[in-house]
Amino acid sequence: MSGSQQETIATYRRFAAFYDGYVGRFHDDFGFYEAFCPPGEPVVEIGCGTGRILDLLLRLGCPTTGLDISPEMLRLARERFPPALRTGRLELSDHNYSNGPLGKKFSRAIASFYTLNYIHEGLPDFLAGVRTDLVPDGAFLADLFVPVALTRPGFDGAWVDKAVQFNGQTVPFRDRRLIDGSFEIREQVYLVDDREIRIETRRRFHTPAEMQSTLEEAGFGEILFAPRYDYPHLGPSSDMPDLDTNYVVVAWNRDPS
Secondary structure (H helix, E strand, O other): OOHHHHHEEEEEEEHHHHHHHHHOOOOOOOHHHHHHHOOOOOOEEEEEOOOOHHHHHHHHHOOOEEEEOOOHHHHHHHOOOOHHHHHHOOEEOOOOHHOOOOOOOOOEEEEEHHHHHHOOOOOOHHHHHHHHHHEEEEOOOOEEEEOHHHHHHHHHHOOEEEEEEOEEEEEEEEEEEEEOOOOEEEEEEEEOOOOHHHHEEEEEOOHHHHHHHHHHOOOOOOOOEEEEHHHHHOEHHHOOOOOOOOOEEEEEOOOOO
């Protein structure tokens, strides 16, 4: 396991308890996955966390596999979906594609909500393992972030006061972002029962052109991009506008020729 992945495990050991309060109500990406995940077809979600997207996939009737390298996140997901786990509609695993394919076949593979940005090295090999697990004409769907401190320099190093819901109470926290080359460092300080919990996250920014090259190296064929979640207007990376937020990519397991 790489150093960046060990760092991610350590981060989510502290962050897992706050995760649902932080992003649990975020639904802006649902339409993207609904548009590209055929009901009833098998799907794997890489970096499934506590199950925000797993819940959507199960409602679509997709036999679903959720992968996460964080034991804490997987524990919360298991607590959330006992009926689906009992019936086999959902499987959960700590499989890491850095170690090779899972050995199952899927119609779709999803790396939701910036999962790929936590992989700092070896991304072509990681994605090659994902492609191996896709059926012919299967698709890989990914959501990648654009650092706010990069697009709005006034945010670089500035503390912002925020709050999340945690165990039925409002928990205040401070958040700041710093740019370090191709990386964004996110520092958060949560105040729980007069105790400070500090969490630092390091995410690598991949431009659309870089992702195009990386996916081609992993063996994917047709590769299309869109800003935000504007999936009806997918196009080549060369057509992407200047980005002020995230972007999505759809890469097909097709002959590049």
